Amino acid sequence: MKRFISSIVSIIMIGMSFSVNALAVPVEDVLERPTDHRPVPTEFTKSKALDDLHFFPMPEDGDKVYESLSGGEVVISGDDLFYEGATIEGKSHGKIEVVEVEGMPFKKALRMTTDKLPSTHSGYNYRIYPDDFEKFTKFKDGDQLLATFYVRKISGGDIDTNLSSVYAYFCEKSWVKSNDGRQYQTIEFGSEWKRAYVPINLNHEYGEAGFVFSLNPIYYTGVIEIGGLEMVNYGTKYGPDDMPQNQARYEGSEEDAQWRKDALARIEKYRKGDVEITVKDENGNPITDADISLDMYEHEFPFSVAVGKEIATNKKYRRAVVENFNAIGAEGFLHKWVENDDENTYYDYAEGVIDFAERNNITRGIHGHALMYDGAENDRWMAGYKNVFKDKEASLRAIEDHFKYMAERFPEVTWWDVSNEDAARYDNGKGITNTFKRLHGLDIVKYWYQWANKYFPQSKLSVAEGFGPKGAFEGAEKPFLEYLLKENVDFDTISYQGHVGYGTKPKDLMWYIEQLAEFDKEILITEFDTKGMGSDVSYQGNIARDALIAYFSMPQVSLIQLWGFQNASTTKLDHRFVCYYDMSLKPGGVVYQDLVYNKWWTREKGKTDSNGKYTLRAYYGDYDIKVTHNGITKTVSVPLYKGNDNKLEIIISSKDNSVNAKLNKDNGIHFLTEYKENENNPYYVVAEYKDGKLVNAYHSGDYTEIDRRKYVIVNYDREANDSELYLYSVTDGVKTEIIR
Structure with missing residues (x-):
């Protein structure tokens, strides 16, 4: 029998080997031992009840506020937007023209095309000068004026959120005097007409040099349209605080929203399971009235974060990563930035991150982004192929060599985005959004997935896209997935980037997941942030809460990864919603910890019944279970995972x-x-x-x-x-x- 056992052990030990990576950027540990539990958050201001949520104050919906305003005198309107005194600056950046529109309360609009982004906020603009209009000049000090207009996106914009933005302001022409700042507005919008608001409190001292109203399409390349400009002077009936805001609230943000109640019910159904604990003595007899304590110490579900170089230099940053996340990725460490992979120093950071995760009990997985990112010829992530992309055979050799290199260097990666934004960047006729597919045809994608399956058999392979808006989804992204299935391209998961912004509705997030679920693949949320949102941390906290609930409620979702978590500056708020620069929690961080480590976390106590049993419903994860009987306490650490009878x-x-x-x-x-x-x-x-x-x-x-x-x-x-x-x-x- 001993020989038999020895032979079995020999089978197990064959092939085991160990290596030390000398190139990895060193990242200091947070845990004293790799097997210690992560120090997860344990103090909260809300109860565990799923409906006891944090809600942060938000202003009334801008359109509702606008419709409640009364009185006032219209001082500029209609075709005044196109009057002969208007000016255009920065014509080298694009074209601005007047076009006809239908279905709106105005017949003409400015069509503003941006081909090249300016280097300054004022580098490309269309301006009118209110002092040229007699009615405007009759204002009195303290008068409250509101400029409104409609705006929509025709093309371009942010490829992740599928929104565009315009910088609009109403100010004095010397550019040196200050007002309350509300007259400077960045307005975000989609393909539907949206009403925008630019308020200003007028006084003659401030406007001594004259006034200017400016529309600056400076944030994204693409085409937008603006029309229906109207300026109303309300006198002193209203003040700045009474004016509508452009990004006030979103559909579904209401505290009693039905979609949220339904989502929380799904979380209870799909993210928890029945657990039965039976306590016996060594003779098989049930032990009654034993005290049972369940203390969850890890989610089975991966809550990940894409980290930056700060992890190697910032102790507080490292600790926040270990406290808040059980999986890890990187925003850019795994891109092919240079031709010779051995010279890519970002890979050294990636290895440091992977080693750090292993030593600090971040065990749920490593997300790799991305093996291929087919962008425009001058995009920085195409630099690694700059000398071969025009030659198909040379391109294929270089890409396959890259895949082999990554497989040998990063075998630990759990999920690989094989390709990123193939549909969103597919050739638009101008040849500016992708390179390999434009030059060599869409079928080149099939090679990438063949090699991914060959060289990464241990990893789950994913197709990454932004998914949305619905027009882009139906017109490009869904057909691309259908193409992959038709061509028998083998992949395991779909990476839904999951960016949210001012135009996001929770119901739309769930709609996209329902559509993607039809492809019978696991769905990963891989780039979750509040892109385009910075200063309004209350809005940010509310949409972060609702997006987390929406994503976690969908049973098809098997990963949620945040695209960074810490503000990058002490002076500027940004789209990373968990922490300020000093690592204190933003409202978004408060809701993240409350949801993940309070409401979606099991800490329960009870006693065994007459049959020695204790039953409950618990979130799937790893548990320390303490049993106390006759003054003796024993602890067992066990996994209670989805799919087991537990x-x-x-x-x-x-x-x-x-x-x-x-x-x-x-x-x-x-x-x-x-x-x-x-x-x-x-x-x-x-x-x-x-x-x-x-x-x-x-x-x-x-x-x-x-x-x-x-x-x-x-x-x-x-x-x-x-x-x-x-x-x-x-x-x-x-x-x-x-x-x-």
Whole structure:
């Protein structure tokens, strides 16, 4: 029998090897030991109740405020926008023309095309001068004026959010005097007409040099249209605080919104499961009235973050990563920035991050972004192929070599975005959004996925897109996925970037996931942030809360990754919604911790019944389960995961107060027993047989440490259907148990 056990152990040990990466950028540890639990948040101002949520103050909807205003005198309107005194600056950046429009309360609009972005906020603009209009000049000091206009996106804009923006302001012409600042507005909008607001409180001293109203299409290349300009002087009936705001609130932000109630019910249904704990003595007798305490210490679900170089230099940054996230990725460390992969120093950071994750119990996975990013010829992520992209064969060789290199250097990556934004950047007729597909045809994509399957068999392979708005989804992104399936392109998951902004509605986020679910793939949220939103941290906190709820409520979603988490500057707020620069929590960080570590986290206590059982519903994850009986407390650390029956049997021996636990899984077994120092502890072997032949075997090793407790653990998933598992306990002799 000993020879038999030895042969099984030999099977297990074949092929094991260890290596140390000398190139990795060093990243100091947060945990003292790699097996310590992460120091997750434990203090909250809200209860665990799912409906006891944080809501942050938001102004009334801008359109509703506008419609409630009364009185006032219209001083500029209609075709005044196009009067002969208007000026255009920065004509080298694009073209501004007047076009006809239909279906609106105005017949003409400015069509503003931006081909090249200016280097300054004033580098490209269309301006009118209100002092040229007699009605405007009759204002009195303290009068409140409101300029309104309609704006929509025709093309271009932000490729992630599918929105565009215009910088609009109403100010004095010397550019040196200050007002309250509200007259400077950045307005974000989509393809539907949106009414925009620019307020100003007038006085003659401020406007001594005259006034200017400016429309600056400076943020994105593309085409927008603006029309229906109207300026109303309300006198002193209203003040600045009474004026409508452009980004006030969003549909679905209401505290009693039905979509949120439905989503929270789905979370209860899909993210939790029934758990049954049975406590027995060594003779199999149930132990009644034993105190049970369940303390979740890790989610099964991966909550990830894409980190930056700060992880190598900032101690507070590293600690925040370990406290808040159980998976990790990087915003740009894994792109091919240079021709020779060996010269890409970003890869050294990537290795440092991966090593750091392993040493600091960030165990749920590594997200890799992206093996291919087919952009325009002058895009920085195309620099690695600058000398080969016009030659198809040379391109294919270079791309395959890159895949092989990445597979050898980063075998730890759990999810790989094989390609990014293929549909969003597919040739638009101008040849400015992609290179390989434009030059060599769409079918070149198939090579990428063939090589990904060949070189990354251990990773889940993903197609990454922004997905939205609905026009782009129906017209480009969904057809691209259909093309991949039609061509039998093999991939495992769909990466939905998940950016949200001022135009986001929670119901739309869920609609996209429902549409993607039709492709029968797992869905990863990989770039979640509040892009385009910075100064309004209350709005940011509210939309972060609702996006998290929407994403987590959809059972098809198997990863949520934040695209950064810390503001990059002490002076400017940005789209990263968890922490300010000093690592204090923003409103978005408050809701993130409250949801992930309070409401979606199980900490429960109870007693066993007359049958020695304690039952509850719990979030799927890893648990420390304490059992106290007759003054003795024992702790077992076990996984309670989705897909298992999660019926745990804990045996406490009255002879030596030892403890072991067995969790039969649908496809295997998880067994542990307490390891005792300076004693002859058993070790365990699981052998899997089918049709009388050994399929595989697993050896427990001496012990496994979990949060400074030691256990001998067997955790085995069967490889064959209808096989039998044998559990061998080995000390001086061999004990055999047929599991099933």
